[in-house]
Amino acid sequence: MSDIMSLGFGNTVPVVEHPDTGKPGRGPLARRRRRLTAFRVAVFVVMGVFFFTPILAMFEFTTRGTGLGAPRTLASWRAIFDYPDLITAIQVSLELAAITSAAGLFLLVPTMVWVRLRLPRLQRVIEFLCLLPLTVPAIVLVVGLAPVYAWVTYFFGSSTLTLAFAYVVLVLPYTYRVIDAGLRGIDVQTLSEAARSLGAGWPTVMWRIIAPNIRSALLNAALLSVALVLGEFTIASLLSFQNLQVAINFLGRANAGVSIAVALASLFFAFILLVALSFVGRRRSAPVHEEE
Amino acid sequence: MAAAAQSAAAGSPDISTAVDARPRKGGRRLPLAWLGALPFLAYVGIFLILPTGIVVVGAFVGPKGGVTLENVKTIFQGFVFDSFVKSIELSAASSIIGAVFGALLAYAIVSGHPDSTLRRIVTSACGVLAQFGGVTLAFAFIATIGGEGLITVFFADHGIDIGSNVWLFELPGLTLVYSYFQIPLMVLVFLPALDGIKPQWREATDTLGGTGWHYWRHVAAPILWPSFLGAALLLFANAFSAYATVAALVSQGGIIVPLQIANALTSETGAVDAGLGKALALGMVVIVALVMTGYALLQRKSAKWQR
Amino acid sequence: MTQSMTDAAVGPGAASGQGVEVRLEDLRREYGPVIALDGLSLTMAPGEMVALLGPSGCGKTSALRLVAGLEEADAGRIVVGGHDVTSLSANKRGMGMVFQAYSLFPHMTARQNVAFGLRLRGVKDSDRKRRAGDMLELVGLSAQADRFAHQMSGGQQQRVALARALAIQPQVLLLDEPLSALDAKVRVQLRDEIRRIQLEVGTTTLFVTHDQEEALAIADRVGVMRAGRLEQLASPTDVYARPASAFVAEFVGLTNKISGPVQGGRVQVLGTSVAIVGTAVPDGPATAMVRPEAIVLTTDDGAGGDAPGELGTVLAVSFLGAISRITITLPNGGSVIAQLPTSVAAEFPAGSSVRVSVRPDPVPVAPADSPS
Numbered sequence: 001m002s003d004i005m006s007l008g009f010g011n012t013v014p015v016v017e018h019p020d021t022g023k024p025g026r027g028p029l030a031r032r033r034r035r036l037t038a039f040r041v042a043v044f045v046v047m048g049v050f051f052f053t054p055i056l057a058m059f060e061f062t063t064r065g066t067g068l069g070a071p072r073t074l075a076s077w078r079a080i081f082d083y084p085d086l087i088t089a090i091q092v093s094l095e096l097a098a099i100t101s102a103a104g105l106f107l108l109v110p111t112m113v114w115v116r117l118r119l120p121r122l123q124r125v126i127e128f129l130c131l132l133p134l135t136v137p138a139i140v141l142v143v144g145l146a147p148v149y150a151w152v153t154y155f156f157g158s159s160t161l162t163l164a165f166a167y168v169v170l171v172l173p174y175t176y177r178v179i180d181a182g183l184r185g186i187d188v189q190t191l192s193e194a195a196r197s198l199g200a201g202w203p204t205v206m207w208r209i210i211a212p213n214i215r216s217a218l219l220n221a222a223l224l225s226v227a228l229v230l231g232e233f234t235i236a237s238l239l240s241f242q243n244l245q246v247a248i249n250f251l252g253r254a255n256a257g258v259s260i261a262v263a264l265a266s267l268f269f270a271f272i273l274l275v276a277l278s279f280v281g282r283r284r285s286a287p288v289h290e291e292e
Numbered sequence: 293m294a295a296a297a298q299s300a301a302a303g304s305p306d307i308s309t310a311v312d313a314r315p316r317k318g319g320r321r322l323p324l325a326w327l328g329a330l331p332f333l334a335y336v337g338i339f340l341i342l343p344t345g346i347v348v349v350g351a352f353v354g355p356k357g358g359v360t361l362e363n364v365k366t367i368f369q370g371f372v373f374d375s376f377v378k379s380i381e382l383s384a385a386s387s388i389i390g391a392v393f394g395a396l397l398a399y400a401i402v403s404g405h406p407d408s409t410l411r412r413i414v415t416s417a418c419g420v421l422a423q424f425g426g427v428t429l430a431f432a433f434i435a436t437i438g439g440e441g442l443i444t445v446f447f448a449d450h451g452i453d454i455g456s457n458v459w460l461f462e463l464p465g466l467t468l469v470y471s472y473f474q475i476p477l478m479v480l481v482f483l484p485a486l487d488g489i490k491p492q493w494r495e496a497t498d499t500l501g502g503t504g505w506h507y508w509r510h511v512a513a514p515i516l517w518p519s520f521l522g523a524a525l526l527l528f529a530n531a532f533s534a535y536a537t538v539a540a541l542v543s544q545g546g547i548i549v550p551l552q553i554a555n556a557l558t559s560e561t562g563a564v565d566a567g568l569g570k571a572l573a574l575g576m577v578v579i580v581a582l583v584m585t586g587y588a589l590l591q592r593k594s595a596k597w598q599r
Numbered sequence: 600m601t602q603s604m605t606d607a608a609v610g611p612g613a614a615s616g617q618g619v620e621v622r623l624e625d626l627r628r629e630y631g632p633v634i635a636l637d638g639l640s641l642t643m644a645p646g647e648m649v650a651l652l653g654p655s656g657c658g659k660t661s662a663l664r665l666v667a668g669l670e671e672a673d674a675g676r677i678v679v680g681g682h683d684v685t686s687l688s689a690n691k692r693g694m695g696m697v698f699q700a701y702s703l704f705p706h707m708t709a710r711q712n713v714a715f716g717l718r719l720r721g722v723k724d725s726d727r728k729r730r731a732g733d734m735l736e737l738v739g740l741s742a743q744a745d746r747f748a749h750q751m752s753g754g755q756q757q758r759v760a761l762a763r764a765l766a767i768q769p770q771v772l773l774l775d776e777p778l779s780a781l782d783a784k785v786r787v788q789l790r791d792e793i794r795r796i797q798l799e800v801g802t803t804t805l806f807v808t809h810d811q812e813e814a815l816a817i818a819d820r821v822g823v824m825r826a827g828r829l830e831q832l833a834s835p836t837d838v839y840a841r842p843a844s845a846f847v848a849e850f851v852g853l854t855n856k857i858s859g860p861v862q863g864g865r866v867q868v869l870g871t872s873v874a875i876v877g878t879a880v881p882d883g884p885a886t887a888m889v890r891p892e893a894i895v896l897t898t899d900d901g902a903g904g905d906a907p908g909e910l911g912t913v914l915a916v917s918f919l920g921a922i923s924r925i926t927i928t929l930p931n932g933g934s935v936i937a938q939l940p941t942s943v944a945a946e947f948p949a950g951s952s953v954r955v956s957v958r959p960d961p962v963p964v965a966p967a968d969s970p971s
Contacts, residue, residue: 029669036403040404043400051417053443061440118325135581136340137550139553139576144344148338248427248431256431270423490702492699495667496698500763501693510719
């Protein structure tokens with residue numbers, strides 16, 4: 001898992017319209033357009049090959065038969081279910097993903113709304129804290145987390161699910177940015193004042209007023225967290241927990257075919273999540289664009 | 293949320309509560325309002341600030357307690373220092389390659405129609421690939437150019453040994469592998485900057501008598517440069533922080549700092565050296581913090597132009 | 600390419616009165632199935648300012664961009680000062696262009712922006728500075744010379760853009776809705792200033808806008824466009840008073856659509872027989888386009904009988920300063936808007952009964968079933 005990821009990529013709102021007519025012509029403009037098209041095709045082809053080859057290679061690898069000239073087989077894919085440790089790890093990682101995304105939102109959203117309404121001076125501090133994990137690499141965090149986890153184990157036992165404590169910190173920057181963008185899009189102050197003047201308490205404001213209005217941001221943040229947790233290796237490995245990535249890595253030494261099959265499957269799963277996410281972003285940004 | 297309810301209850305009983313609830317400078321209810329942020333601050337304190345503090349303080353504590361500079365001095369010794377050099381080389385190489393090719397790809401994307409399906413697919417793919425590191429990525433390249441990899445076997449069948457078994461696990465190979473997530477990350481980070489380029493600038497240059505070269509030299513490049521540099525710094529920090537990919541690719545030794553830290557943490561290679569691990573970690577934080585500061589400054593500069 | 604420009608471009612001092620003739624000949628431009636320009640022809644006299652006016656999608660912007668060289672014509676010619684520039688690329692045409700918005704280079708100060716075109720022409724640093732200073736003074740922004748775009752208001756940015764376009768002493772000045780992104784107040788102010796400057800430098804100017812008031816206020820001639828063609832090209836007064844077609848009448852200014860029969864080249868409107876301008880209309884039911892100020896109101900004294908016109912009821916009176924606008928409902932359910940000096944309008948309070956007729960000036964007429 002690379003540690004820094006840009007956010008909200010599904011939400012780029014084009015500021016300008018290109019007078020791109022795509023029509024063949026004779027003059028200097030047509031020549032410019034042809035050159036540009038050639039450049040684009042070249043870039044997409046080269047990059048396509050670079051990015052597609054390893055994925056193709058993974059698939060090819062998982063379908064190899066044993067021995068020279070053996071026919072193609074899906075044995076590696078079928079064998080996934082022969083490794084109970086692997087199945088457990090997949091389950092644990094999915095649970096971790098769910099817990100982390102929920103916990104992250106429950107921790108961050110009320111705080112951000114509260115700070116916006118009542119403690120605007122704290123806003124910069126919250127932002128700094130949330131973005132801090134970008135500056136403290138996971139490998140560094142794990143050094144300091146080791147002693148902290150001695151206490152975590154003391155209070156909560158040694159379940160792999162305790163990793164969620166650390167993962168909430170890891171997803172903070174991403175969750176923060178997405179929620180921040182969501183809250184910017186609505187007038188938190190007016191909405192909550194209106195609700196409170198109608199007699200709503202703070203939990204009602206949060207749950208019935210704010211949350212529905214930033215629904216897509218919440219979903220966006222949750223999906224990002226899921227993708228991040230499913231790919232996390234560093235902290236789990238160095239705190240000696242078995243999550244999906246640790247299991248894949250371990251299995252790689254015994255049966256490369258199976259572990260690559262799982263890795264490929266998890267990659268596709270992440271891809272589907274993030275494509276879904278890009279559509280969430282689109283739905284939200286569409287009406288905003290029209291108003292501009 | 294208990295704190296919230298409480299402070300609301302503490303508000304004046306008249307109907308102007310909503311107005312009253314606005315933050316007041318030096319208002320007497322400020323201490324109660326602070327309670328609302330407490331759960332978050334406590335959590336971040338325990339799981340982010342405390343670990344960071346442990347690293348920073350621990351870097352200056354000897355194995356038997358007491359303040360010492362020994363740990364930090366170790367950084368500048370032989371193989372440890374080499375790992376820093378290697379880390380920086382790898383990060384620099386992969387961020388330069390990532391920045392250049394990522395910028396080209398980003399430009400190819402924005403020069404198409406802004407609402408095209410192609411753009412949607414490519415940006416989505418970049419979103420996945422930018423965080424596609426670690427074990428999966430390592431395996432992908434082993435399956436491609438490892439000893440039994442697709443490309444390796446293909447060339448071997450034609451009598452060519454690409455020798456990737458050697459260089460894949462060295463700097464060139466690692467740079468190639470890192471490019472796989474650095475290029476997409478660059479696309480994501482640089483795309484907004486390119487979107488901020490107005491077609492009017494090109495047209496204005498045209499009507500003022502400028503050529504394509506003039507446009508790039510005097511207009512586009514100077515405007516994009518801070519964003520480009522900032523993005524490259526972000527890529528550097530990204531590569532510098534990465535651990536999982538190399539850990540999965542290289543099973544022993546400590547060619548880059550994160551591996552050294554892991555070695556110092558686990559007893560596989562002998563005695564655990566907690567102090568050294570923390571000193572190395574501190575060194576990483578310092579470098580990443582410097583780079584990220586540069587990134588933030590450049591971002592601020594380019595943000596001013598792109599409104 | 601720097602050399603090829605030098606003759607057309609720089610010399611110290613203002614280029615007063617050196618406008619050239621610009622001819623657009625039968626320009627055609629299609630975007631896929633959409634025809635943006637359908638054989639547009641237009642000749643601009645040296646130093647003249649022509650405004651192209653029309654609804655969005657009428658091709659006015661395409662016309663401007665073709666002249667600038669930012670797009671290519673499918674057919675037709677563009678002749679500037681006797682030279683055919685149709686196949687010349689934009690950077691060799693020497694046109695000054697002001698865009699809708701956001702066209703200033705954000706990393707340059709106002710002065711650097713203005714000097715940029717001169718820099719491309721290899722003008723000496725000191726000359727460049729002086730000339731940029733002169734241009735900024737011309738647009739009244741000397742004090743803001745060292746500001747960046749993000750430190751200036753929208754109106755100031757457009758002034759700089761104008762100065763930048765003029766700094767290269769263009770053969771033709773092209774203005775692409777330069778005021779549309781500004782506040783109403785700034786818009787009026789800047790529009791008058793553009794006209795003042797244009798008269799001062801004497802550059803032939805093509806101005807594209809969808810705002811009829813803007814076009815009528817500053818142009819020597821206004822070209823009203825529809826569906827890639829010119830409907831009418833005439834002085835502002837003519838376009839307003841003698842619209843060539845129902846479309847022009849409706850697009851320019853406020854117009855009452857009053858139905859009445861056409862017979863022998865005249866139309867019967869509210870009891871008055873009126874001559875028809877523009878295209879001839881066959882006998883039968885039709886719609887006449889009547890300006891609000893051509894509506895005549897008289898108090899209904901009950902005598903009625905011989906006076907022409909129809910009886911109506913005043914629905915509302917809106918006060919617009921020196922003039923007032925009165926909405927009258929007619930017995931047949933239609934309504935008519937009249938425009939009167941406010942002092943006169945006081946005689947027709949809301950709810951009062953009034954006799955409505957028209958002045959016998961010629962009006963354009965559309966056949967009754969015509970969509971426009």
